[in-house]
Amino acid sequence: MSEDVLGEAISDYYHNNAPQKLWIHSHYGPKEEMPVHIYFRDEKDMTPLELVALKKCKGAILDIGAGAGSHALYLQQKEKEVAALEISPKACEVMRLRGITNVIEANIFQFQGQRFDTLILLMNGIGLTATIAGLQQFLRHAKALLNKGGQLLFDSSDVSYLYDGTVPLTSDYFGEILCQYRYKRLKTDWFTWLYIEQATLMHIAAKEGWKTDVIMEDEHAQYLVRLTLV
Numbered sequence: 001m002s003e004d005v006l007g008e009a010i011s012d013y014y015h016n017n018a019p020q021k022l023w024i025h026s027h028y029g030p031k032e033e034m035p036v037h038i039y040f041r042d043e044k045d046m047t048p049l050e051l052v053a054l055k056k057c058k059g060a061i062l063d064i065g066a067g068a069g070s071h072a073l074y075l076q077q078k079e080k081e082v083a084a085l086e087i088s089p090k091a092c093e094v095m096r097l098r099g100i101t102n103v104i105e106a107n108i109f110q111f112q113g114q115r116f117d118t119l120i121l122l123m124n125g126i127g128l129t130a131t132i133a134g135l136q137q138f139l140r141h142a143k144a145l146l147n148k149g150g151q152l153l154f155d156s157s158d159v160s161y162l163y164d165g166t167v168p169l170t171s172d173y174f175g176e177i178l179c180q181y182r183y184k185r186l187k188t189d190w191f192t193w194l195y196i197e198q199a200t201l202m203h204i205a206a207k208e209g210w211k212t213d214v215i216m217e218d219e220h221a222q223y224l225v226r227l228t229l230v
Helices: 005-015 036-040 048-056 070-077 089-097 125-129 132-143 198-207
Strands: 022-026 060-064 081-086 103-105 116-121 146-157 176-183 191-194 210-217 222-229
Touching: 005 022, 005 036, 005 089, 005 176, 048 070, 048 116, 048 146, 048 210, 048 222, 060 070, 070 081, 081 089, 089 103, 116 125, 125 132, 125 146, 125 191, 132 146, 132 191, 132 198, 198 210, 198 222
Parallel strands: 060 081, 060 116, 081 103, 116 146
Antiparallel strands: 022 176, 146 222, 176 191, 210 222
């Protein structure tokens, strides 16, 4: 992304520095507000899917795309060994101020040298892989980040309902959604965020040497999976 738009919104909200609305633009419909407070939820406000995923975490944990650190903070408060990885400098600063002891400012695709027992990406964090090819690249990279017997936990959803025959596809796969964040006078470059339905995920994961277990599904067509190496 060209500017740290999400980080700016998170920082303003945390410091109460005249926070404004964070908007998500996409190719399939009108702009939508992304409520910034969602990045600061505590346990009582998390979804059942999130809580199930967090309770499945074991050993040394890497929270990828940690945002403002709510999931990492939950795990830390449960006395789990957790590191919060985030590419946004301002979001990393907020996480440190919130008391998260191990914050890693890095691009997950470039991060290496440490191994974990659990990799977790929530709030459709797997979307940062952007495309089917990006997901394949991530699944290969994740192998080098996991200890033997480790697991990869994430959620996603089937977004085929967005297409009613009038919205044109912007790629070969309907879950590759073109997006842009806007906040105050800042905006990102247009970027792709991946939403992947279960059948395609299972097919790709199997090709890359992973076993997929669907842990739960909710009423909003979101699902939580655990991937382990075959």
